[in-house]
Amino acid sequence: MRGTFILFFLSVLCASAAVTESNLKSHVDVLALDHSFNPVKAAYWTGYPHHRRTPFAVSPNGKTAYIAYLDASETDVHVQEVNPTTFKATGTTVTISGGKEAGGLVAHDDGFALLTNEAMPSGTANSPPSDTPVAVLYRYTNGKKTWKTWLGGPGVHTSDGLSASPDMNGDLVYSYTAEKYGAYFVVTDYSGDASGHYGDSVQYVSKTGTLETISGASSSWGCSHNTGIALEVAPNPPFMSICAEDQGAIWLNSKTQGMTNDGVKISNENTTNGASGEPMGGMSGSYSALARFAKTSRYIFAWVSRGAVDITENTWMGDGYTHVTNRTNERNVAISLFTNKYDKVGAQASSVVGAEDGDAQVTWITSGSNDCSNAHAATFSNESALVTWEEISNPTCDYIAMGCRGTFAGSYFQQVSHDGSKMGSAIKSEEIYVAGDMVTISDGRLCWPYVSMTWDLSQAVGWGLTVANTTSMSFACMNLNA
Template sequence: MRGSFTLSLLSAALGASAALTESNLKTHVDVLALGSSFNPVKAAYWTGYPHHRRTPFAVSPDGSTAYLAYLDASGSDVHVEQLDPTTFEATGTTVTVSGGQEAGGLVAHNDGFALLTNEAMPSGTTNAPPSDTPVPVLHRYTNGEQTWKTWLGGPDVHTSDGLSASPDMNGDLVYSESAGLYGAYFVVTDYSGDASGHFGDSIEYVADNGTLVTIAGASSSWGCSHNTGIAFEAADEPPYASICAEDQGAIWLNTKTQGMTNDGVKISNENTTNGASGEPMGGMSGSYSGLARFADSARYIFAWVSRGAIDVTENTWMGDGYTHVNNRTNPRNVALALFSDKYTKVGAQATSTVGAEDGDSQITWVTSGSNDCSNAHVATFGNSSALITWEEISDPICDYLAMGCRGQFAGTYFQQVDADGSKVGDAFSSTDIYVSGDMVTMSDGRICWPYVSMEWDLSQAVYGDDSSEYTKKMSFACMSPNGSSANTTTAATTKASSSASVAATSAAAVTHVAASASTQSVKTTQSVKTTQSAEAVSVSSAAAISVTSA
């Protein structure tokens, strides 16, 4: 979530529109001068394949100010730039959050911002994580000055459930003005208790004054085992809408459960191998702009990448209701799901029937081709339609059952779908525009996001930092819902996606409007040994709301 959003401004104005084309896409190349160097590449877990390093982006409710957060190229200190939401040029003084090790989420307010990051606790802190392992923390700044700082892990948070840290800041930050609460959903590793040494995830809520609030049925200290992807969006009251991918074989809508218990809503069956599930929400430096809410409603849309599922078998370690599957395809395709509210999937859930040959019949596929798809994101145009984006690799080399692929970058694709999930026109692509930060719906109907103008090479792994890739410039792109965007500075290349868009099932969903001016069946083999996680799964809950002082 990028800030406080007004849901009613554009719902009437943004009705059904003509299909999007390259004329709807406008770029602002290298328009924002950064005060410090930024490394735009993040190596993926296990494979080392390049990912875009996330740059969180948010616009204030009154539309007057935007903020962009990025990690210093040194690997320490997160910088937050204030910018004009129309020109995307810098307008204020840069704020530096010293010691931050990743920009994990950003919310804009009329008087400042809130930033989710991870940082080492002060030297001498009792029961701090070992070896200066960073801990998630929420910072609130007002008019350029820190208002409060609230730790979301470490020695004073859910102590009875085990203490946690976040060496990798995968997750997101959202805010609901009606609830007056920030929500943060992020990956954790415990360093005490029964889950010590294992990875899971945590959902924490913080009040406007910086107080950490534990809410029964909404907060969670340990939800999804070895979380492999997060999608999170605000609601009018907690619990906020949440989705997790885990290491046991599924993607869950876990708003109700905050975990992976089988009374949750199973969105998809996914092959899981060596603690991975195909990077469905982007993998390292992903887990943002994957779940969006349609304006003036309680409906949501979710986009992810999947290899599909066949040959459903029992997950004997987890027990009844849990399953394993094989991949349907070697490359990944883009899928979508719709939710009538934060608890309810439109259409059937993924099957848990042992022996079923087809484990993905419930999926609405956006693509169905032989290219590999990754980096899928979604945002909504008011309440009538949504924009789904993803990247493709042509002739992909997919060496791993449940990881990413490598090969020739074939472009970033853009597909409009209506509120029922059906495609509107054909996808088109650009080879010099990427999505590497939050997609924000502006008050005039545009969807805008940041990216680094660079040559994007997906052909091989990256190891260590390459200072030649560092930059002090940030670009922005905006998609207009109607008509053409004048003064386009970088032309998009129109091309039908080789992963041809397919029609979707009915339903509806929603993203917040920022008040701003602005099947083939293929079984694959590999040499990597499959291991199952022998990790207990538990969902924390409290009998009542308890309050911890910030």
């Protein structure tokens, strides 16, 4: 954990100068993996390549880090202990047998907690059909399993409908104040009124592994056909949460845990065929899009959007819900700031039917004809943050609410102030990507994992695009004190 002096020192640095190319450092192929890993996951509907998430976390004392990754066989999640200075392997790799995706990771001084999904044991009464995976939380202490808690399936919010998680799009955080884990993830119900439909769930678990239902914080079903999740810790539940749904908006839903219009509408988005432009990364996304400014109550959120014009009423949902048309064919990077987990800085997105402008509240980080994707945000300190994204030049955007394909034009890294203003110009790299959680290391660096490879965004996975497995992981860091 960073001390007061370090936070003050970093705040001064952030306020005085913007990062440059010299602040970005890479550690290529530094971590040897004990098992093979495939770094690409095909996107929903389009099959376009996405980085397969590799969750990354650092312990509070700053001495230990962990990285989680899915075996190339697509069954078994491996968690490797890592030195947070050298990024080389330490200790012994832990394998969670049967895990289908690495969905979220919390590092403790004595181990880790992992959010994953797996099929329930054969013969389990009222389990999902066809061995459909269910969300589950593991706690390991000193390399040994301490407990395992199912977050869906039989016995979990039974009266609202039983749920499974065939795709582990979600995240995991932990509050040392409340001594609770918060997990936010996509679900599909297999009983009850929502059977066969997709939504999302917020679940809380005590430090001893007890699943707790907390009024005003837990949720069995929140945002319909969730197309993006953002979760960040707060001292006490409910934790800070944001969702993108299939009816036309991105909501700050810390208070509502859903998409009700008494929440805070962050953005109007065109939604078609259950998608809204992959605002928070789509398949294998939903990580490091929302960050807290150090120990303050303030947050920053980053996403990609086509903008919004021509607001019309969403007659199926009723008053207060809207549809919009895309302003642009390509997506640009946007940010939003929050004074606390309930309140947005500035105006909400408009719900005025008939208005031509539905994105006046947006703070844009990019503009232009390139398509942007894979947006993330992380904070250096109380005073500044780093927003990152990827660009495609001459994009082909065949789908009105999905991703695009084209020539990879680089990853970009833009420092922004706590007031949302850009500090200097964006840094470009064609070799470094963001494929795992962006973490503030105790020495002030922002670091994240990625696979060193030729990043091809020109076509769908399997349609001429094949990606080799790897047994090496790279790391990159942005250091204010370079």
